[in-house]
Amino acid sequence: MDIDRARTFLEIVHSGSFLKAAERLNVTQTTVSARIRTLEDELGRQLFVRNRNGARLTPAGREFERYAQSFVQIWERARQQLAVPQGRTSVVALGGELSLWNPLLLDWLVWMKSAEPKIAIHAHVGVPDQLLDQLRTGVLDIAVLYAPKLMQGFKVTLLLEEQLVLVRGTKPGAAGQGEDEYVYVDWGPLFAAQHDANSATFGEPGLLVGLGPLGLSYILRAGGMGYFRKGVVAPLVQAGELEYVAGAPEFTYPAYAVYPEDGEARTDVGAALDALRKVVAEGRRETTVNTVLPIG
Numbered sequence: 001m002d003i004d005r006a007r008t009f010l011e012i013v014h015s016g017s018f019l020k021a022a023e024r025l026n027v028t029q030t031t032v033s034a035r036i037r038t039l040e041d042e043l044g045r046q047l048f049v050r051n052r053n054g055a056r057l058t059p060a061g062r063e064f065e066r067y068a069q070s071f072v073q074i075w076e077r078a079r080q081q082l083a084v085p086q087g088r089t090s091v092v093a094l095g096g097e098l099s100l101w102n103p104l105l106l107d108w109l110v111w112m113k114s115a116e117p118k119i120a121i122h123a124h125v126g127v128p129d130q131l132l133d134q135l136r137t138g139v140l141d142i143a144v145l146y147a148p149k150l151m152q153g154f155k156v157t158l159l160l161e162e163q164l165v166l167v168r169g170t171k172p173g174a175a176g177q178g179e180d181e182y183v184y185v186d187w188g189p190l191f192a193a194q195h196d197a198n199s200a201t202f203g204e205p206g207l208l209v210g211l212g213p214l215g216l217s218y219i220l221r222a223g224g225m226g227y228f229r230k231g232v233v234a235p236l237v238q239a240g241e242l243e244y245v246a247g248a249p250e251f252t253y254p255a256y257a258v259y260p261e262d263g264e265a266r267t268d269v270g271a272a273l274d275a276l277r278k279v280v281a282e283g284r285r286e287t288t289v290n291t292v293l294p295i296g
Contacts, residue, residue: 003075006068007137008035009047013065014136017054069136069153073260076138080122088120090268095124095131096144099212099229100255104160105144107279108272115275119268135258141269143258144276147188157257157273160280164191166248167233168225170241181206183226185215187253191227194251229253231283 011021012032022029040047045060057065080091096105105123112121124131124140131143136151148156164187168180184205186192206224209215215226216233225245236242257276263269 002035002038003072005035005039006071008032009039009064009068010072010136012036012048012055013057013061014133016056018048018050020054066153072136073138077141085120087118089118091120091122092142092268092272093122093124093140094142094144094272095126095134095140097128097131097146098125100144100146101125102213103231104255104279104283107283108276111275111279112272116268116271119271132258135260141259141263141266142272142276144255145258146253146255147190148256148258151258153261154258155261155263157259159255159257159276160283162253162255163230164227164251164253165230165233166225166227166245166250167219167237167242168245169219169223170243171220171223181222181224183215183219183224184208185212185226185228186210187212187227187251191251191253194249195227227251 008021008025011024012018015021015024018032018036019029022032025032036047043060043064045064046058047061047064048055049058080093084091094105094108109121109123112119124134126134128145128147128149131140131145132149132151134140135143135154144159150156182205184195184207186208207215207218209218212228212232216228218224219226220236220241230250233242237244257273259269259273264273
């Protein structure tokens with residue numbers, strides 16, 4: 001089976017439309033239709049029912065989906081493994097959201113270098129939809145993100161449950177202004193729903209940012225308050241640069257690892273997942289110690 005036909009099939013499943021699949025694959029809709037028609041001829045089964053609203057899978061299409069998924073993943077895996085650097089035994093590709101790289105995934109990279117030096121690492125940074133697309137097409141072996149969508153053929157494992165806490169900068173803002181300015185950080189739809197239920201607590205935000213580190217840097221320099229990950233702000237609170245806002249609600253912010261159902265059967269991917277769990281456990285122990293014995 002042609003790899004492009006399998007990828008085209010999966011893109012239609014993902015987007016729900018021949019037209020959208022053509023746009024994402026950067027080919028014409030005629031090309032997409034021709035690939036699916038050839039695939040259906042080879043399989044002897046109709047895979048999609050097309051209508052005005054797009055395309056939906058037939059029972060045969062639903063059955064074929066997991067095979068197409070495996071085929072694309074195996075092809076991408078083979079392509080990566082054939083390019084294994086000299087002195088390494090395999091390659092593991094892991095991607096994560098930007099805010100998860102420091103410290104969690106950075107700690108994971110350091111751990112892997114020490115514990116699994118024979119495994120080469122491909123590290124990717126991206127937004128959730130991009131990471132899931134790369135996982136679905138086999139570019140990634142593991143994706144680490146906050147709010148993954150469930151996909152057929154993949155497992156979702158909870159890694160850690162962080163808390164988002166409201167903190168205030170202790171330095172005055174420019175010209176003595178901005179100390180109580182509320183900075184809204186977009187932590188995704190789950191946070192937005194929880195936040196909106198408590199919106200009267202915060203007032204109208206003076207600034208909205210889409211990246212946690214940017215919002216935190218702004219508050220440290222210009223004053224104000226906002227929600228940030230507890231593990232990130234704890235050292236800054238201990239150093240006196242931030243302070244917790246008493247009585248403010250806290251919000252749960254879980255992070256997950258997503259990987260193919262057969263991922264743990266691979267020695268290298270299994271080792272990478274074990275390393276993630278160990279890094280999370282180590283981080284919890286350090287947080288507990290630092291809470292009991294403040295640094296500095």
